[in-house]
Amino acid sequence: MAFKETRKSYQKEEFNDFGLGGKATSGHYRVLNKDGSFNIRKENVPLFEKFNFFHSLVSMSWTKFLVVVLSTYFCVNLLFASLYMLVGIEHLTGIRGSTATHQFMEAFFFSAQTITTLGYGQVAPTGLVTNIVAATESMLGLLGFALATGLVYGRFSKPSAHLKYSENAIIAPYKNINGFMFRVVNPRGNQLLEVEANVSLSVLRENSAMRDYYSLELERSKVVFLPASWTLVHPITDESPFKNLTAEELMRRDMEVIVVIKAFDESFSQSVYSRSSYKFDELQWGRKFKYLISHDNGRLSIDISGINETEEAALND
Amino acid sequence: MAFKETRKSYQKEEFNDFGLGGKATSGHYRVLNKDGSFNIRKENVPLFEKFNFFHSLVSMSWTKFLVVVLSTYFCVNLLFASLYMLVGIEHLTGIRGSTATHQFMEAFFFSAQTITTLGYGQVAPTGLVTNIVAATESMLGLLGFALATGLVYGRFSKPSAHLKYSENAIIAPYKNINGFMFRVVNPRGNQLLEVEANVSLSVLRENSAMRDYYSLELERSKVVFLPASWTLVHPITDESPFKNLTAEELMRRDMEVIVVIKAFDESFSQSVYSRSSYKFDELQWGRKFKYLISHDNGRLSIDISGINETEEAALND
């Protein structure tokens, strides 16, 4: 067909590769999931690599994180309560319970008061071993708390670009030709700077299971700021890999458009990346995006909720 | 008029766009407020995006932050005091009050002593449920404190370039032509490195409500350091979009000059951005900046307070 073979396999400057290659992603396949994660699973990963303590605890949801913290707290107190029982409950002054259950309960709460460095003092340790256990426990409590502080800060300061992508990409009239378009907004209050997009087309090779990757030239691939919405436009010129391709053909060749957007997040003063992709069934033909910005008295408003709204538009030939 | 149309709308290399475009900012409009924030409002933002917990608490003023922290502390203690009352005040030893009000007050302060892990022990929990509540409260207190630590550090370590801009830009003689100039100082003690400026002119198109953006070439757009003041100069050559434009015309065409300065902040070892803008009524003609630097015995002094001082200067033709 009319695909221009812009993929050069032996060239140093090329950057637009996903570490997968045409053979690995052969057949019908989605490279990037809608949320930007990779559609690939790693097997036989060594356990200590897989379970990276900090990374796991920083990435999990807040609910899960709280459950982990509170159950660790519970278990550690169980452990120390057992230790106090083992050493001899008589070395804790102020214990009133006479049954083992009651005494264990009191040892448990004494442990809680010790590990949080609360120390009411109603119950207090006497004797060498019990004192050693209590002194160690309060120290470990402080270290555990140092850990929790680091984790909480790590969770908060983890930068991420929460760009919102239009659900569908469109083929819309653009100047006297047509263009492949989608748009993004930054719904957050933070400012993104030096926003830069890298868009690629992945299709199966004609009469083959191999997959080819094409870089898509954008009308504008960088903007200084992203205060409102940004419509990314790939003009379908004669050089475009989209040229002469129909919706049916894109489906048959299992089209996927892969988007990577890089930006500088001013709040965190760090670079952030956002990824997404469009499959053939997320591409609408002969539509254009509705305008999101309204004016009133020298101030602009942008309606974030309208990002997916399109209207019919006759395509150019 | 004599505007050279340097704006190329279909060109990959162009970087000088603000994600707004000529149509969005049509009519009389200020793109950037004086403090560098955007003159645009986002509507229909999903609640969970709008209220980003960490971002809000890190960005608000210190006064507001203290109010939030202290009122949270107050409310949480109210809640836990109610819990202790609900479970039964008789499970707290050392309570002396006989009326409900007094008892609630004592429960409130017991809660405060527990959540801060102060634990005087005058009042102390007995019984299973009260002990569980107290142990949970002290744990939550530690987590809340971990949060506060993270927030306080986040507030401090948030880098920002506190550049001070001259209130007005000027049109001053420059070599045998004229120049558009403004100047900046870094009033802080921290050192800014690799300081880089990007200056754009925004005017309404002749006989149109559409707005055009022009990049302004600077005599020097980067400096290695910014130890003193930096006067940014756009020479009004024959290629300049300012060429042949009068003050009246700039007003009529709603001129705005948009400034973005990027630097590396040595204290925080991070990139920082500063933004500002000049409208037509903040532009003075036929003035030049007074010299800020004085010498004494091999040491320079710069008088920061004189940044706005100008004197008359005859313009070249």
Next chain:
Amino acid sequence: MAFKETRKSYQKEEFNDFGLGGKATSGHYRVLNKDGSFNIRKENVPLFEKFNFFHSLVSMSWTKFLVVVLSTYFCVNLLFASLYMLVGIEHLTGIRGSTATHQFMEAFFFSAQTITTLGYGQVAPTGLVTNIVAATESMLGLLGFALATGLVYGRFSKPSAHLKYSENAIIAPYKNINGFMFRVVNPRGNQLLEVEANVSLSVLRENSAMRDYYSLELERSKVVFLPASWTLVHPITDESPFKNLTAEELMRRDMEVIVVIKAFDESFSQSVYSRSSYKFDELQWGRKFKYLISHDNGRLSIDISGINETEEAALND
């Protein structure tokens, strides 16, 4: 032999130098150890530079770190216990021991309760000096804990690229010529972006003890992502420094291939570097890497454990 002398010693653009030079690394020598550390020792380093407190405590193993923290805790408590004894044990209320040993022990645990801000209150200070010591100790405890928190966070947030390199490099057929190849995987769950490799060949000069460094051109030196494995290929073209060299000659000339990989770690939003090297005895001839990726139903799997697996492959002439 057929070495093309691409090393230009007087050229500004050159980046591929290791701050060592041909004379320093003369003779049989390994520049980089397998783990990426340099095979060089610094002597007569000033003590305060050598023992960088934060750097040391952040870099040591967790076991060592815990030992340091706990023994510091122990020693500081010994010190303060001595102070309380010195001032007079009678200024601590609640001491029950009658022998000096018992009293010291009680002073020791009182110190532990004070420095962790536990404060049971069974033992408490009276008198001016003892109170001053206790107030100072609790303050120092808080500062020490601030330190520990910073260290724990510093340890966690220290980014590092844990790339896994194939144990051996290979000479494999590549197109109609041969190639020098090795591969890497990222066994972790974090995503690496903009991965960039810099590969150099170091050999002894013909009939000399001097060492020459050659930059090796890669088929692809950058990939946008590294979701799976990445095979780095240096095609042995006529311009390659490998051209016409046999395994025997590479051994005689003490070959070392030095690899530096730079990437952006999305979890930490920071740049990370990974280094490794291959000596002549870690180079296999006439092998090719086995394929690691398997397909099932539109989802890829990569078997990390197979990274070293190769099979025979006839080389091209």
Next chain:
Amino acid sequence: MAFKETRKSYQKEEFNDFGLGGKATSGHYRVLNKDGSFNIRKENVPLFEKFNFFHSLVSMSWTKFLVVVLSTYFCVNLLFASLYMLVGIEHLTGIRGSTATHQFMEAFFFSAQTITTLGYGQVAPTGLVTNIVAATESMLGLLGFALATGLVYGRFSKPSAHLKYSENAIIAPYKNINGFMFRVVNPRGNQLLEVEANVSLSVLRENSAMRDYYSLELERSKVVFLPASWTLVHPITDESPFKNLTAEELMRRDMEVIVVIKAFDESFSQSVYSRSSYKFDELQWGRKFKYLISHDNGRLSIDISGINETEEAALND
């Protein structure tokens, strides 16, 4: 004289400017102090900018920092002790002193036990107002501690390149011409990557008080690593501004060579800058640096302490 006027004052690409300019630094003047700080004083800086809380506390010496922390602790306790006295010392149970001095002392130590959340409980608050003060104090204690934690971490994680420069620069023979040279070592254990130098010559203009700045071309301006020492060489070719200049002339024209080195610090994963300068009296003619590296059995050693050692070397004409 033979100075080639490479300084172009009207050119966009130029980067090698220090925000000072030839007029500001006219006369005999040192731009950069030996430690890399600027020889310039800022006057009339607004107080709130000058006294940047976080920046000051993070930059001061550890001794000063400890003094600030401990005296703040002392003053805050004085304040709260006064408050407890004001409200009525009778609302603190456990006070034994009968004189006002004794009572104030006890209130002071109660305050210390409260603000550190130590809470022995020997002394404890009763009554509404005293309880409110104590609850507020413990809360403020936690916030203050959050602050201290942030500051301690900020102090540690502040990256800095502790490069050690040779005390003198030298003019040494280089190939068949001569070169201006100096060298640096990184005495620390951390690894610096992508080390990049920018060296400039500043001299007074012939028969003028104005100062000119010249960029000095280096034999190699970047190295991938800095494992050992790095000798920076500016070859004195016919194009060099040093060409035909004698030691006497450099003194008369108040020579200063300004050095800026940028690197990536692997420990902190951040960019760091180092600055220094050489005046005419820190330049030695006809010397060369002694070799710092020694070999033993395939391992290199570098003797950091020998960085300043030179030996005589006859210059080329």
